[in-house]
Amino acid sequence: MKGKPKVAKAEVPKRAATSDEVLRAAEALSEAETERIEQFAINRISRIGRRAAAGRDHEDLLQDAVTSLINGPRHWYPDDGVSFTECLLGAIRSLSSAWAGHRKRNADSPRYAGLDSELSFRSDEGRLASPFETIAAPAPNAEEIAVRATELAEAKKLADAILDSFSDDEAATYVLMGFEDGSTGPEIRAALDMTETQYRTVTRKIQRRAKKTMDEFYGR
């Protein structure tokens, strides 16, 4: 056999930030960074829906996200060149997805059903059905079907409301349609032949107005 046998290089273990380092990084955040972090956390709560959030708001999400950077499963590796903000935004995204996943797997748990006071229903005998009656139901029960139907109706109503609020703005409508299709920013820009400045101007307008529509919709 020719040549030297390949020896796998031992990987140097990454150094996770200590809680003091996380604290210092949090204290050093700029005003733009804290704005971005908060707005993204609000966005993620809207994305997973209030039922998956189970009574927790964006501040709870932030708190749990930063704790997860110390405790795991996510960590911030300051020597890797990833900024604290970037890492925290990633933790916010993955934690909110985990909340949504938990809700999906435990849809008929009282933790989630208990939030849906508007969906409390009376049984055929006129008795108010307890959410605890649904524990360990093997298949979606009447309540879960009702919850899901309400969610879908709300989703349609909100998506339509956002789109309708731009009925006077052709460029914004096209960009929103691109979002609906799941296209990325660069794909939408290319399809609509927009310059970066034009795209940024339109998306800022969308952001502002859509946020207002969503706030009104959720009564915030």
Next chain:
Amino acid sequence: MGDKARNDSERLARIIDGLGDIILNATDDEILQSALEENRNPADTSARIKGILRRAVRSQQQVELIAARAGYRRQVAAMAEATFELPKTNEGRRTLFMAAMSQLPQFQPAFTLQNRDFKDLSDEDIEVQLRKMALLDLLSQVKVPEDK
């Protein structure tokens, strides 16, 4: 559940994802400008968000501290319960400790970090350190020099 209904749900999810991307890709100036346009004071937001993060980290540090204290208490209790054959006098224990330090040089940094000079160690400190070493079964290898 029909495809149409599911599509409405996915439609909204994609719109919100698009809005999220706008937040992530905006420049710092755009982020601050948006805040002002929406009547938010970035300085107030910053103070509030930092407060949330600070409280979360400090509360986590408290949890770690409590766990460390519990660990220390367990260690102290284990030392108190264990019986060691240590010299009966302070002078004898100090001699044993100095012998251990010279015969187990690999442990010197651990002790010199905590105690800049061995002379500063009190009799109680010496006894605690010897108990720690005995607990780790390090003293059985140490030979005390015979009296001249």
